Amino acid sequence: MDSDIFDGLLQLEDEFYNEGYKLGVTDGAQAGYAEGNVFAIEKGFEKLLEFGRLYGKGLVWAQRLVVSEQDQTAEYGANIVSGGAEELSVEPAVCREMPCVPKGTRLRKNVRVLLEQVDPSTLSLDNTPDAISEVEERLKGAVLKAKLIQRAFGERETASDSIHLQSAKDTQTSGDGSGSIEDSSSLRVRH
Incomplete structure (x- = not known):
């Protein structure tokens, strides 16, 4: 009988x-x-903010191409980037104050491709694995295309650019470059 009382406690x-x-x-x-x-x-x-930032840069670059072409040929209203589908409108006075743009069809094509990749109207916001991988692929391609365009325009990469666009030299700390154990110049900052 004693074991029954302890069984309850156990x-x-x-x-x-x-x-x-x-x-x-x-x-x-x-x-x-x-x-x-x-x-x-x-x-x-974060991803949509990056898309918006790249889309804004693409629109400014497209307008700079339009303004540059208009200044060179004096034909206003030519839409170089979208092939006449729609008129891009960034205040032209702002674009005229920017440095001249190098002429070339490859640059126009790169800007058009960038705008197609980051166009918000074609971006799928579904929560499916296929849609998510498509968004990630488009973002990677757009970041690379923006970096290529930025170099073609002769613009420097700034600290306000995405971490995707930062180069290794921007994230290095100062050091003597000797490679010794005390040298911290080869270390990268992690975020």
């Missing part, structure tokens, strides 16, 4: 463990869902 620890485990699983599922939503919103915002 099972009490298992009952508390199982009850705590079930509560932890329930709370973890709710907290995980909330944290997952916040993480998804943050990452989605």
Whole structure:
């Protein structure tokens, strides 16, 4: 009979463990869902912000090409970039104050491709694996195309550019370049 009294006490620890485990699983599922939503919103915002930044740069570059072409041929209204599909409008006075643009069809084609890649009207916002991989591929291609265009325009990469566009020399710290153990010039800053 004594063993029946102690059996209840011994099972009490298992009952508390199982009850705590079930509560932890329930709370973890709710907290995980909330944290997952916040993480998804943050990452989605970062990617779409990058798309918007690249789209804005592309529109300015396109207008600079239009203004440069207009200044050279005095034919206003020519839309070089989109082939006449729609008129791009950035204040031309701002673009005229910028340095002259090198002439070339490859540059026009690169700007057109960049604008096609980051066009918000063609961007799929579905939460499917295919749509997500398409957005990531388009962003990678657009970042590379923007870097190529930026070099063709002779513009420097600035600190306000995306971390995708930063070069290794921008992230290095100062050092003597000797390569010794005390030299920190070859170390990269992690973000």
